[in-house]
Amino acid sequence: MAPLTASAAGPRTPLSPPGEDPRWKKVIRTMRLNGFSATALIETLHTVQESFGYLEPEALRFVARSLRVPLSRVYAVATFYHFFTLKPPGRHTCVVCLGTACFIGGANAIMDGIQEALTIAPGETTADGNVSLLTARCLGACGLAPVAVFDGAVQGNLTLPAVLEKIKGWAKS
Amino acid sequence: MMLDEINAIAQRQREKEESFCHRIDVCIAAGCLSSHSDDIVAAFEKEIARRGLEKSCRAKGVGCLGLCAAGPLVAVEPAGTLYRGVAAGDVGEILDALASSPPARLHCPRETPFFQRQLKIVLENCGRIDPESIEEYIAAGGYQAMHTALTRMSPDEVIREVARSGLRGRGGAGFPTGLKWSTVAKAENATKFVVCNADEGDPGAFMDRSVLESDPHRIIEGMVIAGWAVGATRGFIYVRAEYPLAVKRVKSALAAAERSGLLGGSLFHTPFGFDIKVRLGAGAFVCGEETALIASIEGRLGRPRPRPPYPAESGLWGCPTLINNVETFANIAPILRNGSGWFAGIGTEKSKGTKVFALAGRVRNTGLIEVPMGTSLRDIVFAIGGGIKDDRGFKAAQTGGPSGGCIPEQHLDLPIDYDSLAAVGSIMGSGGMIIMDETACMVDVAKYFMAFCRAESCGACVPCRVGTTQLHRLLDRITAGRGAATDLARIEDLCDLVKTTSLCGLGQTAPNPVLSTLRYFRDEYEAHIQGRRCPAGVCKL
Numbered sequence: 001m002a003p004l005t006a007s008a009a010g011p012r013t014p015l016s017p018p019g020e021d022p023r024w025k026k027v028i029r030t031m032r033l034n035g036f037s038a039t040a041l042i043e044t045l046h047t048v049q050e051s052f053g054y055l056e057p058e059a060l061r062f063v064a065r066s067l068r069v070p071l072s073r074v075y076a077v078a079t080f081y082h083f084f085t086l087k088p089p090g091r092h093t094c095v096v097c098l099g100t101a102c103f104i105g106g107a108n109a110i111m112d113g114i115q116e117a118l119t120i121a122p123g124e125t126t127a128d129g130n131v132s133l134l135t136a137r138c139l140g141a142c143g144l145a146p147v148a149v150f151d152g153a154v155q156g157n158l159t160l161p162a163v164l165e166k167i168k169g170w171a172k173s
Numbered sequence: 174m175m176l177d178e179i180n181a182i183a184q185r186q187r188e189k190e191e192s193f194c195h196r197i198d199v200c201i202a203a204g205c206l207s208s209h210s211d212d213i214v215a216a217f218e219k220e221i222a223r224r225g226l227e228k229s230c231r232a233k234g235v236g237c238l239g240l241c242a243a244g245p246l247v248a249v250e251p252a253g254t255l256y257r258g259v260a261a262g263d264v265g266e267i268l269d270a271l272a273s274s275p276p277a278r279l280h281c282p283r284e285t286p287f288f289q290r291q292l293k294i295v296l297e298n299c300g301r302i303d304p305e306s307i308e309e310y311i312a313a314g315g316y317q318a319m320h321t322a323l324t325r326m327s328p329d330e331v332i333r334e335v336a337r338s339g340l341r342g343r344g345g346a347g348f349p350t351g352l353k354w355s356t357v358a359k360a361e362n363a364t365k366f367v368v369c370n371a372d373e374g375d376p377g378a379f380m381d382r383s384v385l386e387s388d389p390h391r392i393i394e395g396m397v398i399a400g401w402a403v404g405a406t407r408g409f410i411y412v413r414a415e416y417p418l419a420v421k422r423v424k425s426a427l428a429a430a431e432r433s434g435l436l437g438g439s440l441f442h443t444p445f446g447f448d449i450k451v452r453l454g455a456g457a458f459v460c461g462e463e464t465a466l467i468a469s470i471e472g473r474l475g476r477p478r479p480r481p482p483y484p485a486e487s488g489l490w491g492c493p494t495l496i497n498n499v500e501t502f503a504n505i506a507p508i509l510r511n512g513s514g515w516f517a518g519i520g521t522e523k524s525k526g527t528k529v530f531a532l533a534g535r536v537r538n539t540g541l542i543e544v545p546m547g548t549s550l551r552d553i554v555f556a557i558g559g560g561i562k563d564d565r566g567f568k569a570a571q572t573g574g575p576s577g578g579c580i581p582e583q584h585l586d587l588p589i590d591y592d593s594l595a596a597v598g599s600i601m602g603s604g605g606m607i608i609m610d611e612t613a614c615m616v617d618v619a620k621y622f623m624a625f626c627r628a629e630s631c632g633a634c635v636p637c638r639v640g641t642t643q644l645h646r647l648l649d650r651i652t653a654g655r656g657a658a659t660d661l662a663r664i665e666d667l668c669d670l671v672k673t674t675s676l677c678g679l680g681q682t683a684p685n686p687v688l689s690t691l692r693y694f695r696d697e698y699e700a701h702i703q704g705r706r707c708p709a710g711v712c713k714l
Binding site for chain 1 (some may be wrong): 377386414453538605
């Protein structure tokens with residue numbers, strides 16, 4: 001396989017996207033920058049997730065066709081890597097870091113407390129679609145352990161009551 | 174770009190900096206940034222403008238200042254005053270104190286062992302320069318080593334210099350860097366690649382993240398020099414998607430280097446050109462293993478393959494590929510700038526230079542530190558780290574993450590280098606160091622790491638896929654108070670099997686946390702099994 005070059009057929013014109021949504025343009029742009037090469041699969045999935053929040057089946061099919069990669073391989077890559085999600089996120093997301101420093105700092109107790117309060121397991125979204133609970137391997141903010149990310153904002157030196165208060169605030173909104 | 178242009182940029186930048194009587198540096202690395210240190214920069218700028226001090230005083234964001242536990246940190250130069258736990262509302266008080274002594278409430282003395290006992294080579298620019306400014310990197314001596322290498326040294330001379338320095342791979346295994354470079358250089362192929370492994374997967378490590386966020390040009394310079402030495406013209410930085418700030422700063426550094434003619438074709442008017450692209454990881458620990466990393470850059474599942482052939486012979490798209498860790502590349506420019514003899518004069522007989530550690534856990538001064546190889550664990554924990562939080566007792570230091578082990582109190586005077594860590598059953602690893610006190614249950618710690626390895630096993634080989642699952646089940650049983658008398662023998666047997674028969678480093682090292690805790694804390698395992706109790710009071714038996 002030639003590195004990072006367009007397929008043997010030369011520059012390709014993009015296939016038409018599944019809908020009118022302008023976000024598809026960003027996805028097509030990533031593929032074009034990489035010459036519609038199969039090696040751009042992970043980069044493209046990153047763009048899809050960044051634009052749509054998750055990888056929907058229609059997107060996987062579109063990427064597979066555009067990069068001429070079997071859908072099975074696209075699905076394999078999308079499910080192998082933990083960063084990718086096939087489920088739409090809730091309105092709010094809470095990502096609890098379970099890295100070693102956070103583990104030593106009591107992240108498990110915080111995690112248990114959140115699960116109890118929301119009655120969902122990690123990777124799930126509350127029935128009303130309000131809060132998604134996720135875990136991270138390590139956010140690299142070990143100096144501030146335990147750490148979590150609330151709607152994209154990192155917060156450190158957490159305690160269970162502080163976390164629960166934050167989540168209760170979301171329930172009201 | 175020519176040398177006199179670089180020197181002119183450096184000169185202009187230094188003059189600009191020296192025109193200010195007071196330079197206020199606010200840490201905007203991820204730790205302090207999560208405490209909104211960007212608001213502090215803005216508040217300083219606003220207050221400086223309000224007081225009409227723009228000519229004598231400037232504020233800017235800089236990389237990691239090291240003492241994450243006390244963030245957000247603010248340094249005032251040239252006085253060298255450091256402030257801790259600063260909030261946007263404190264900027265007036267700090268500006269008031271410029272001419273007098275710092276307010277005690279915010280002052281963070283620098284005459285403490287945390288600052289005095291460190292030696293900064295890799296982190297020399299961290300907390301000093303604006304990571305988004307190529308001019309500041311150049312003013313700090315940046316890109317000089319690259320100029321020397323490309324215009325005055327042959328590839329062979331560069332490799333000899335790196336080999337003579339004694340630098341060993343900082344990703345954890347400690348392979349001699351010069352030897353790796355010469356293997357790739359000797360491989361005959363028109364196309365070769367240089368890859369920077371920034372897939373910092375050890376949960377509890379943030380050295381690479383801090384370097385990329387604080388001083389990204391240093392990595393670019395190291396990679397270009399490596400490309401010249403081994404005969405490669407293209408490079409990739411494989412960085413975790415979980416580090417959005419590092420990704421952003423690396424990308425902006427690459428763009429700045431391209432604009433300045435420090436990346437791209439005919440560098441310094443030589444025939445040599447080099448370009449670098451960023452590839453994002455997607456959250457798979459196994460992708461830190463070099464053959465899995467290559468598969469991932471190629472857009473495939475991150476599954477390792479058997480070696481040989483090693484990537485030095487057959488790597489990316491089958492071409493010879495040099496893969497080094499972030500910290501390894503960060504050492505290259507200083508080695509060429511100051512000479513291999515200087516570097517080889519630091520450290521121990523077989524481990525040269527310094528090592529960056531992410532110090533975390535139950536220690537007072539959590540943060541990013543850099544010490545000469547051979548510094549004792551006691552110095553790191555009690556002098557630099559300030560001892561254990563809440564005056565509790567030290568129990569163990571964990572190094573090397575899921576591939577490493579726990580070092581108990583009896584080895585506190587161990588000089589930290591590759592070989593002495595291996596001798597006590599741990600590994601150097603990439604630099605994560607988690608300090609544990611008596612409240613940590615070592616069986617629970619072993620279970621934690623095994624759960625990690627079980628989840629991260631790619632599933633390609635049976636010993637790792639099944640072995641980590643079975644080991645986790647056994648450990649889970651013990652921590653639940655249902656352990657059998659024969660379990661420890663069974664665990665040791667299984668550890669031996671997983672270690673010797675797994676395909677890649679993930680499986681081969683997965684038993685290490687179990688084996689090292691069994692070696693030093695066997696009584697805790699026995700208390701769980703025979704006494705049905707957890708001495709640390711962590712496990713609910």
